[in-house]
Amino acid sequence: MTSHKVVTHLTAALFGTAVMFSTAFSAHAASDNNPYGLIEPGHLRVASLGDAKPYTFTDKSGNFTGFDVEFFKNVAHRIGIDQVSFVGQDFSAILPAVANGQYDAGVAAIGITPAREKTVDFSTGYLAGYLTVLTRSDSGVKNIETLAHKRMGVIQGTLQESYALKHFRQTDLVRFPDNNAAVSALNNGTLDAMFLDYEAAKDYATRFKLVTAADIPSFDAPAGVAIAKDKPAFKAALDKAIKEAMQDGTWKQLYEKWFPGSPMPAQYLPQGQ
Numbered sequence: 001m002t003s004h005k006v007v008t009h010l011t012a013a014l015f016g017t018a019v020m021f022s023t024a025f026s027a028h029a030a031s032d033n034n035p036y037g038l039i040e041p042g043h044l045r046v047a048s049l050g051d052a053k054p055y056t057f058t059d060k061s062g063n064f065t066g067f068d069v070e071f072f073k074n075v076a077h078r079i080g081i082d083q084v085s086f087v088g089q090d091f092s093a094i095l096p097a098v099a100n101g102q103y104d105a106g107v108a109a110i111g112i113t114p115a116r117e118k119t120v121d122f123s124t125g126y127l128a129g130y131l132t133v134l135t136r137s138d139s140g141v142k143n144i145e146t147l148a149h150k151r152m153g154v155i156q157g158t159l160q161e162s163y164a165l166k167h168f169r170q171t172d173l174v175r176f177p178d179n180n181a182a183v184s185a186l187n188n189g190t191l192d193a194m195f196l197d198y199e200a201a202k203d204y205a206t207r208f209k210l211v212t213a214a215d216i217p218s219f220d221a222p223a224g225v226a227i228a229k230d231k232p233a234f235k236a237a238l239d240k241a242i243k244e245a246m247q248d249g250t251w252k253q254l255y256e257k258w259f260p261g262s263p264m265p266a267q268y269l270p271q272g273q
């Protein structure tokens with residue numbers, strides 16, 4: 001009897017593991033009660049960042065907030081989902097985790113590029129802006145020319161990393177997992193500059209008295225919601241909801257709330273009014 005019980009428990013344990021794996025690592029097919037093919041119907045699990053203020057960040061109580069977070073929750077509501085859980089990741093982990101089905105979506109000012117579209121699909125774009133070189137006023141970095149032979153931080157897997165590799169060939173790149181780590185290195189003098197998204201740079205500049213040395217347009221890679229490939233119903237629903245949120249002025253209201261004073265791309269504003 002005893003040995004039989006052991007076998008039963010072992011089987012249950014193995015079965016449990018198999019279920020866990022299939023939940024975490026397989027793409028979820030759409031079905032009648034799960035039209036968007038989510039990990040769990042009615043619940044959106046989102047990979048994000050805790051330190052990309054004001055796009056996505058955690059507030060003092062540990063809750064995710066910011067432009068991307070509030071915009072995505074509004075879009076989720078429009079497709080009938082109010083349970084949205086954000087989890088902070090290193091930027092370089094977000095797209096692989098979305099691609100293999102550990103999350104339903106990735107939301108973190110993630111620019112849509114052909115290279116990324118090889119592994120994930122994206123919603124229609126919802127944000128377009130600049131990449132910014134942030135520096136200390138005493139660093140000697142004044143512009144792109146004076147970046148030569150300086151140490152500049154980039155976050156692994158970002159467009160800033162690939163742009164710098166291509167265009168700032170004389171600059172020594174230092175890779176970091178996240179914004180906070182790179183900004184502390186800039187503040188303590190380990191780095192001369194750091195390359196990140198415009199609005200996050202603006203926020204760190206205010207917090208730590210840092211300055212901007214260059215803004216580089218990244219309008220050809222607007223941010224989108226990353227989702228696993230082959231989920232046409234999910235993508236169509238997101239796209240429709242995003243366009244509605246732009247047309248009824250929700251996008252504009254959130255943009256003005258989170259990015260006050262920033263230039264507003266006209267393509268996301270209500271049309272024909």
Ligand code: SNW
Nearest residue numbers: 109110111128129130158159218221223
């Ligand atoms: O390409 C831009 C886009 O135009 C907008 O300004 C929002 O940021 C971008 O999507 C670029 N974002 C970086 C990237 O996609 C870094 C993302 C991050 O640090 N969270 O690699």
